[in-house]
Amino acid sequence: MPRNPGVTDEQIIRMYKSKMPFKKMKAVTGLSDRGIRNVIHKHGVQMNREQYSGQPRKHQVNEDFFKTWTHEMAWVLGLFVTDGHVNKQTHSIVFSQKDEQILRLIAKHMEADYVLASTGPTRLTPSLIINSKKIKNDLESLGIHPNKSMTVPFPEVPAQYLPSFIEGVIEGDGWVQRKGYVMNVTTASFHFANGLLSTFQSWELRSEITSTKNQKGNSIYRVWVKGKYDLPKLAKIIYNDATMEYSSYKKKYMSQRLNEL
Known part of the structure; x- marks a missing residue:
């Protein structure tokens, strides 16, 4: 899938770090799941499996x-x-x-x-x-x-x-x-x-x-x-x-x- 015009790697990283769900990121960037993951991996950003799955945490807890x-x-x-x-x-x-x-x-x-x-x-x-x-x-x-x-x-x-x-x-x-x-x-x-x-x-x-x-x-x-x-x-x-x-x-x-x- 081609990237939407004007969308930069830096913008994708900011979206990801703001915890935007992958489903919404795909709509904004025009990229597939794999394309978004490639950008994230290229910049050495650690992935959050819950965010990647597009599913919010089912039950809340202070993980720290x-x-x-x-x-x-x-x-x-x-x-x-x-x-x-x-x-x-x-x-x-x-x-x-x-x-x-x-x-x-x-x-x-x-x-x-x-x-x-x-x-x-x-x-x-x-x-x-x-x-x-x-x-x-x-x-x-x-x-x-x-x-x-x-x-x-x-x-x-x-x-x-x-x-x-x-x-x-x-x-x-x-x-x-x-x-x-x-x-x-x-x-x-x-x-x-x-x-x-x-x-x-x-x-x-x-x-x-x-x-x-x-x-x-x-x-x-x-x-x-x-x-x-x-x-x-x-x-x-x-x-x-x-x-x-x-x-x-x-x-x-x-x-x-x-x-x-």
């Missing part, structure tokens, strides 16, 4: 969410490490939580459309789906891969965001005694368990790891914080300056001890 540390990002990451899943076949991640309030807050922080996976005989827990290759890649750079349960590391979280990260971890896979001074986090990853233990010990909390075997013979680790003074101290660390607006029984049980310090 995991690129910058914030308290919200650290909290969501803590939840994902414990209750999340990286899809091996597609560019998607999934958060699973019985409490939809938590899922809605995740979607709010990630500026994502609230899209739940359909439930059925094999999926009873509400699950939030996030579709993004960039987000999947960013999580992989943090050591979080498909089939992560036994291999996930304890991420290198900046110290100022550790309380928010631990808050998310406890909300994800934590258990808090209703009347007492005991809390534990369950994980199948030895590396994550040791990183969590080191964090609790750096906060001078009474903490330990125990392990059991599941039906498949794999090790399951529990990282404990116990004590009349230690559990309230943990609650003070992770909730006193918390920015996440939600209520759950775990947060309630932990927070009821704050006035005992």
